[in-house]
Amino acid sequence: MMHLGVAIFGLLLAAAPQPTPVGQPVPDFTVRDEMGTEHRLSQYRGHAVVLEWTNPDCPFVARHYEADTMEKLAKALGAKDVVWLAVNSTHSNTPADTKAWKAEQGFAYATLQDPDGTLGHQLGARTTPHIFVIDAEGVLRYRGAIDDDPNGDSAKPVNYADASVKALLASSTPDPSDTKPYGCSVKYK
Amino acid sequence: MAAPDVPEGAAGTGASDGGEARVEARLYVESETVQPGQPFRLGVYFALDRGWHVYWRNSGQSGIPTKLTWEIDGAEVGPIQWPFPEVFREADGFITTYGYAHEVLLTSEARFAPGVSGEVEAAVDVDFLVCEVQCIPGKVHLHRTMHVADAAALPDPETHAFFEEWAAKVPRDPAVAGVELEAVYSLSAIRPGDAFRAALAVRGCDASAPGANECADLMPGTRDAANAFVPDRIEGVEIAAIGGSKPDFLAGGLLLTLAGTADADPPSAADERLRGVLALSKDDQPTYVEVDLALPRAPAGAAVVAIESPWLEPAALANPALSVPLWRAILLALAGGLVLNLMPCVLPVLAIKVFSIAELAHRAHGEVIRHGVAYLAGVLVTMLVLALVVASLRAAGMSVGWGFQFQEPLFVAAVSAVLVVFALNLFGVFEIGFDTTRLVSAGAQAVGARRSFFEGLLAVIVATPCSAPFLGTAVGFAFASPWPVIVAIFLAVGVGLALPFVLVTLVPAWARFIPRSGAWMNHLRAGLGFALLATVVWLLWVMGRSAGTGAQSALLAYLLVLAAGVWLFGVLQHSERRGIARVASISLLLLAVLGLGGLPAAEVRPVAESTNGAESSGARAFEPAEIRAELARGRPVFVYFTADWCLTCKVNEHAVLSSARVRSELARRGIETFVGDWTRRDERIRAELARFGKAGVPMYLVYSPAAPDQPVVLPELLTVDMLIDALATAAPEAEDRT
Numbered sequence: 072m073m074h075l076g077v078a079i080f081g082l083l084l085a086a087a088p089q090p091t092p093v094g095q096p097v098p099d100f101t102v103r104d105e106m107g108t109e110h111r112l113s114q115y116r117g118h119a120v121v122l123e124w125t126n127p128d129c130p131f132v133a134r135h136y137e138a139d140t141m142e143k144l145a146k147a148l149g150a151k152d153v154v155w156l157a158v159n160s161t162h163s164n165t166p167a168d169t170k171a172w173k174a175e176q177g178f179a180y181a182t183l184q185d186p187d188g189t190l191g192h193q194l195g196a197r198t199t200p201h202i203f204v205i206d207a208e209g210v211l212r213y214r215g216a217i218d219d220d221p222n223g224d225s226a227k228p229v230n231y232a233d234a235s236v237k238a239l240l241a242s243s244t245p246d247p248s249d250t251k252p253y254g255c256s257v258k259y260k
Numbered sequence: 261m262a263a264p265d266v267p268e269g270a271a272g273t274g275a276s277d278g279g280e281a282r283v284e285a286r287l288y289v290e291s292e293t294v295q296p297g298q299p300f301r302l303g304v305y306f307a308l309d310r311g312w313h314v315y316w317r318n319s320g321q322s323g324i325p326t327k328l329t330w331e332i333d334g335a336e337v338g339p340i341q342w343p344f345p346e347v348f349r350e351a352d353g354f355i356t357t358y359g360y361a362h363e364v365l366l367t368s369e370a371r372f373a374p375g376v377s378g379e380v381e382a383a384v385d386v387d388f389l390v391c392e393v394q395c396i397p398g399k400v401h402l403h404r405t406m407h408v409a410d411a412a413a414l415p416d417p418e419t420h421a422f423f424e425e426w427a428a429k430v431p432r433d434p435a436v437a438g439v440e441l442e443a444v445y446s447l448s449a450i451r452p453g454d455a456f457r458a459a460l461a462v463r464g465c466d467a468s469a470p471g472a473n474e475c476a477d478l479m480p481g482t483r484d485a486a487n488a489f490v491p492d493r494i495e496g497v498e499i500a501a502i503g504g505s506k507p508d509f510l511a512g513g514l515l516l517t518l519a520g521t522a523d524a525d526p527p528s529a530a531d532e533r534l535r536g537v538l539a540l541s542k543d544d545q546p547t548y549v550e551v552d553l554a555l556p557r558a559p560a561g562a563a564v565v566a567i568e569s570p571w572l573e574p575a576a577l578a579n580p581a582l583s584v585p586l587w588r589a590i591l592l593a594l595a596g597g598l599v600l601n602l603m604p605c606v607l608p609v610l611a612i613k614v615f616s617i618a619e620l621a622h623r624a625h626g627e628v629i630r631h632g633v634a635y636l637a638g639v640l641v642t643m644l645v646l647a648l649v650v651a652s653l654r655a656a657g658m659s660v661g662w663g664f665q666f667q668e669p670l671f672v673a674a675v676s677a678v679l680v681v682f683a684l685n686l687f688g689v690f691e692i693g694f695d696t697t698r699l700v701s702a703g704a705q706a707v708g709a710r711r712s713f714f715e716g717l718l719a720v721i722v723a724t725p726c727s728a729p730f731l732g733t734a735v736g737f738a739f740a741s742p743w744p745v746i747v748a749i750f751l752a753v754g755v756g757l758a759l760p761f762v763l764v765t766l767v768p769a770w771a772r773f774i775p776r777s778g779a780w781m782n783h784l785r786a787g788l789g790f791a792l793l794a795t796v797v798w799l800l801w802v803m804g805r806s807a808g809t810g811a812q813s814a815l816l817a818y819l820l821v822l823a824a825g826v827w828l829f830g831v832l833q834h835s836e837r838r839g840i841a842r843v844a845s846i847s848l849l850l851l852a853v854l855g856l857g858g859l860p861a862a863e864v865r866p867v868a869e870s871t872n873g874a875e876s877s878g879a880r881a882f883e884p885a886e887i888r889a890e891l892a893r894g895r896p897v898f899v900y901f902t903a904d905w906c907l908t909c910k911v912n913e914h915a916v917l918s919s920a921r922v923r924s925e926l927a928r929r930g931i932e933t934f935v936g937d938w939t940r941r942d943e944r945i946r947a948e949l950a951r952f953g954k955a956g957v958p959m960y961l962v963y964s965p966a967a968p969d970q971p972v973v974l975p976e977l978l979t980v981d982m983l984i985d986a987l988a989t990a991a992p993e994a995e996d997r998t
Contacts, residue, residue: 093496094453094524130397188351197321197355212525221324222387222397248525249496255395256322259351 090195093248096210104181105169117207119239120154126161126199127172131254142178157182160191162260188259198254204235215250263305264418274398275390282309282390287402290423293413296372301423303367312392313361316345318493320357324389331383334376338369343429344539344548347487358490365426376408431537431548439549448565449558453524463513464542475511481539489516491536496523589737593749596731597756600723603908609719615788632765634709636758638716643754651743666905667941669807673815676799679792680819686789690830735955802904806939818855825851882936890932891968896991901936901959909958912978925984929991964990
């Protein structure tokens with residue numbers, strides 16, 4: 072039967088490139104950190120890489136840095152040849168801001184400077200904190216929250232970043248591999 | 261309504277932003293005194309600073325769901341009843357979240373265990389995240405005293421009304437709301453890594469009602485229709501609404517198109533469902549519905565079947581016609597009608613009008629006005645008939661577009677016949693008027709007015725195959741509306757079409773510019789007659805292309821016989837004997853109708869394949885799948901829609917599309933060209949035109965592979981520069997970018 076169809080609305084999704092889904096290789100990227108050093112994803116081939124989206128102005132990030140969640144984990148995983156990189160996609164963030172914050176918090180890992188949001192859009196980073204775990208072959212294996220404790224009131228939170236990396240080191244796939252991240256939205260330009 | 265007052269302790273503030281609290285929370289109970297074992301409602305109300313919002317049960321791509329932790333001794337508290345949320349989009353839509361701005365009441369149903377009595381403290385811990393640009397987590401502890409007693413107590417009417425107001429916004433079970441939901445997926449099951457489409461069909465039909473067609477009219481219940489469906493989170497699957505339509509086959513219902521992608525890693529939970537909430541306007545009543553449908557999953561590598569369904573056709577583009585309010589559609593129709601006078605389609609009629617004006621130049625002003633009115637009446641009556649035909653065809657389940665009548669060979673034949681008769685009249689073969697006596701008694705006026713009416717009719721018939729600027733939107737709006745709106749819009753087009761001539765008749769001063777009638781009038785008359793015959797040549801060409809040379813010859817033969825009949829009629833018209841004249845006119849009418857009725861036997865054998873434009877330009881026939889494939893390959897695409905009977909289309913094709921500049925540009929940029937030929941009825945082309953709010957041809961679309969769902973729609977009156985600009989934007993070359 073012929074019909075008279077009337078479109079009511081439409082949104083455009085296909086126009087924007089979709090972020091890398093879990094289980095797919097992450098396209099290679101090169102981003103400078105706060106010292107101006109270039110980091111290329113492919114240079115870490117053979118190592119698991121953890122990307123941690125961060126923004127010091129976000130209360131959730133502040134809570135985890137007060138508790139040293141990231142710093143301790145990065146250190147522990149670093150001992151197992153795992154690369155930990157923070158990424159700041161806040162449009163107003165400068166390398167000087169990052170250096171000041173790093174000095175205040177005293178953590179060692181580099182913070183990638185992504186003020187135009189390219190890397191954030193490529194991976195689909197929406198919150199701070201937002202964790203992405205990439206395996207030694209460059210495939211995205213975990214995407215989501217740092218832990219299962221959004222409100223910060225759990226006595227024994229499960230750290231998903233830790234669990235995912237340990238699963239990879241044990242040659243299995245993380246479960247869960249996709250959790251709902253919590254926190255502030257990334258302040259893209 | 262304003263939130264009622266609460267006792268001390270039951271109100272608190274949270275989310276301090278430099279000393280300023282962004283949220284005030286209040287604890288409400290529907291009744292201070294409740295009976296054990298009886299359900300009652302309690303809730304937490306949030307009053308938010310302007311611009312700040314808290315989150316729904318699925319906060320979306322950021323944020324945190326609001327959490328209520330109840331502590332009431334001896335009572336069980338049910339889950340939160342979430343009112344339908346608002347959708348917030350950040351970073352150009354990259355981050356979508358769901359929640360509440362300004363205020364919200366989150367309620368739960370609770371019940372004290374039998375045996376509980378006396379004063380009980382009801383306490384709640386409220387955990388929330390409130391965001392504007394920055395986000396602040398908040399924590400508020402609220403408490404108040406309740407009385408549990410066996411004596412029934414009526415709730416405070418103000419508080420009860422407050423609860424009821426918010427309860428009305430809580431989505432209900434579809435069965436309760438009188439709504440049916442059904443999902444169709446583009447794959448029989450979704451494997452890890454699959455991208456898929458889903459169509460969510462929503463119907464408001466009452467199956468129990470006698471006469472199965474008791475269906476409510478459904479519209480999206482949110483101002484932005486894209487926000488009418490808010491999904492719950494599915495682990496490993498992203499779902500987003502991409503379009504909505506209101507197809508006839510859903511009988512007043514809605515079809516929402518969703519797009520989803522599944523992660524490449526297998527899901528950890530097997531029993532996945534498509535869940536969410538839906539805001540509807542059901543027969544203009546706000547209705548909120550819970551969606552909970554199966555989402556078939558399959559393991560990686562499983563064999564699945566791609567499902568083809570008209571439900572899954574991408575109706576993803578906004579219909580520009582429907583975003584227009586009625587009064588503007590009517591104004592557009594008026595403007596479109598006016599502009600029609602300038603379109604190539606109407607030129608033959610314009611020729612006749614020029615003649616009429618010349619002829620009327622030196623008549624009495626009153627008579628001239630009568631002509632204007634008769635012409636207007638002719639246009640309007642024809643438009644009314646056309647509108648009613650469109651409405652009744654649609655009621656019969658057929659769908660048509662602007663100019664649809666030219667897709668009917670019989671109609672083309674009838675218009676040819678009318679034009680030939682008119683031309684013969686201009687040649688002076690006969691006079692219009694059936695009664696020679698009356699012609700004498702009433703003077704030439706009655707005949708002239710009748711002819712003006714007839715000219716109005718002809719103007720409409722000849723003008724309709726062309727779409728024009730403004731007209732596309734107006735008519736597209738009409739075709740998507742109930743019949744009174746169709747009539748109103750068509751009449752507005754008619755008024756616009758008739759306006760220039762009517763205005764001329766109202767201003768007597770113009771006559772000064774036209775010489776006194778004389779021999780030149782007769783020459784002009786004959787010249788215009790030939791112009792009409794030229795139009796007939798075009799119609800014969802249309803007939804030949806759409807129904808074959810057999811039909812074309814049959815039509816020619818018919819026109820010849822008709823012309824002979826008209827000549828005979830003209831001879832008899834001047835006879836002294838009225839009886840003969842009357843017999844002659846009746847038999848002529850019979851001849852015309854019978855002859856036309858006899859035509860179909862000879863034709864309606866369409867030629868094998870339409871090749872409109874394709875042979876000359878290397879264009880491929882319109883095929884949505886091939887267009888999508890070319891775009892996926894990264895190639896830009898130009899699509900044009902045309903019909904043999906559309907003179908505007910033909911003019912554009914000769915002046916613009918076949919021009920050397922355009923052809924070299926298409927070749928140089930590697931642009932694939934497709935042509936949709938609407939000379940004959942074609943449902944797919946009609947649907948494609950409707951998707952862009954157009955009801956007729958021509959239509960020109962330029963697709964860039966960067967935005968395959970968002971072609972540029974070029975105007976009906978095309979220019980070479982306009983087209984080349986659009987092509988350059990869609991397919992930029994290295995030198996264009998720099």
